[in-house]
Amino acid sequence: MKNMKAAVFSYPPHVEVVDVPDPSPERGEVVIQVEATALCGTDLRITRRGHGTIAEGEKRVLGHEVVGRVAALGEGVEGFSEGEAVAIAPNFGCGKCLYCIQGNTHHCPETKAMGITYDGGFARFMRVPERAVRQGNIFPLWDGAEYTALSFVEAFACxxxxxxxxxxxxxxxxxxxxxxxxxxxxxxxxxxxxxxxxxxxxxxxxxxxxxxxxxxxxxxxxxxxxxxxxxxxxxxxxxxxxxxxxxxxxxxxxxxxxxxxxxxxxxxxxxxxxxxxxxxxxxxxxxxTTKSNNYHFRLALDFLRHGQIDLSYLASHVLPLEKIEEGLALMESQKSLKVVLKPNTD
Ligand SMILES: [Zn+2]
Ligand SMILES: [Zn+2]
Missing domain, CATH: 3.40.50.720 (NAD(P)-binding Rossmann-like Domain)
Structure with missing residues (x-):
């Protein structure tokens, strides 16, 4: 097992770039090589004040606005190929409750989110849990898709x-x-x-x-x-x-x-x-309204895919992972629009 760089949140609320083990996919999981992860107001709030779903003593890789490429497929996963460009919708649910059946996984009593309750995209690689893979949270991108602007498709879905x-x-x-x-x-x-x-x-x-x-x-x-x-x-x-x-x-x-x-x-x-x-x-x-589900994510992606909406001008800062704190400070001072981290470029 190799190590990779990740920005890890822990209490008292702060974030630190450290080496952590490279994730390898378990059965049904997919590992993504992260190309771009946008910072969101939620990331700023968590790193400054913490979050109810992250307990004292726990560590978490934040980052829920993620695009990348499929790096490894767990046993039994079909329909993706290594190297394929994808965007990740972060929210998934139990799959069985009334909200989940409606498609509103973000209101599931057991709702989970990559980058909040599971490790997310402020790292070189990110694991997509089996349930999220099954619920369709990995969205294939298209030829020529531009990672930086697509990293905020999750915000756009909201x-x-x-x-x-x-x-x-x-x-x-x-x-x-x-x-x-x-x-x-x-x-x-x-x-x-x-x-x-x-x-x-x-x-x-x-x-x-x-x-x-x-x-x-x-x-x-x-x-x-x-x-x-x-x-x-x-x-x-x-x-x-x-x-x-x-x-x-x-x-x-x-x-x-x-x-x-x-x-x-x-x-x-x-x-x-x-x-x-x-x-x-x-x-x-x-x-x-709060958060988004996979339906909103798909609509948002399609607006961008068809060139109906151009959001690329919103990427005011693109930074390497190591500069995450600088990115958070930029958000705090409102001197930025979207700050995007590129964990695989130094
Ligand atoms: Zn967000
Ligand atoms: Zn549910």
């Missing part, structure tokens, strides 16, 4: 999940709070759907500049209150951890407006007062 219930139509005015990678993915989908107006609100001038270069209207919320620019949005997405934005979303939504609270709030925010009469009298539909 956005597709949030986008579907909003039923965006061509005559809609869409407002998105947050011009980070998630907000931009919503803006791209709204534009693809042909929404009449797409607005992005944020504090950061740099981020708004990117949004503007992608054809979105921009609202610098530090200087300009949102309701001075737009009154009445048919669709409002809150992709920012801001209680005030959640409150404002209901005020700014038009009659029959559809609202998605996509971003979770920090744990110190216990309650947000919302005017429920506004929901009542304007007949709003207010939703939240």
């Amino acid at each position: 956005v597709v999940h949030g986008f579907l219930p909003l039923q965006v139509k061509t005559e809609d005015r869409v407002l998105i709070y947050g011009a980070g990678p998630i907000g931009m993915m919503f803006a791209e989908l709204a534009q693809l759907r042909g929404a009449r107006e797409v607005w992005v609100a944020d504090l950061s001038r740099d981020r708004l500049e990117t949004a503007s270069s992608r054809g979105a209207g921009i609202i610098p919320v530090k200087e300009t209150p949102v309701n001075e620019v737009i009154s009445g949005a048919d669709v409002v997405v809150v992709a920012a951890p801001a209680p005030r934005a959640q409150q404002e979303a209901l005020e700014i939504a038009s009659v029959y407006g559809r609202v998605n609270f996509f971003g979770g709030l920090p744990p110190q925010v216990k309650e947000v007062p919302l005017h429920s009469n506004v929901i009542h009298y304007k007949e709003l539909m207010v939703t939240g």
Whole structure:
């Protein structure tokens, strides 16, 4: 057995690049040579505050936005060939409960995720558990697929999940709070759907500049209150951890407006007062969405496969695995969009 480099999380919450044994596949498993793993807000939160599913004393290789190549097949695995380019959907379930039968493995009471409850992609190689292989979590890519941009297909799958219930139509005015990678993915989908107006609100001038270069209207919320620019949005997405934005979303939504609270709030925010009469009298539909399942992942991948959406501009930093802490700091300072690690290039 050889060793490989991996960024390992442990308590007190921190991450360290160390040598760990190379994974070899057990029966039914597949080992992936990781080409690119994107950092996600969840990785940042875990490395700073820990995670309920990772016990004190446990170690975990994080990283759940993974693309790579099939390196080794366990006994009994069919349908993949060594060297084949693949993207990995991280969430899988028991396969038997009502949520799993619906395809909503992310709500299975026994839900698991590579990069959170199992070792993930901040390493040269990653093992895909047998159950995930069976549930179809390994998605073949196509000739010429670009690893860097595809590494954030998982984040995009979560956005597709949030986008579907909003039923965006061509005559809609869409407002998105947050011009980070998630907000931009919503803006791209709204534009693809042909929404009449797409607005992005944020504090950061740099981020708004990117949004503007992608054809979105921009609202610098530090200087300009949102309701001075737009009154009445048919669709409002809150992709920012801001209680005030959640409150404002209901005020700014038009009659029959559809609202998605996509971003979770920090744990110190216990309650947000919302005017429920506004929901009542304007007949709003207010939703939240979290994570994604294999259906969302497949839809997201197909948007990229067919060139309907280009997310490559979101890759603001590409770093070797050893610089993971630098990548996390970049996320913290909001000086990045997507940070991508390439564990097999030094
Ligand atoms: Zn994520
Ligand atoms: Zn289940």
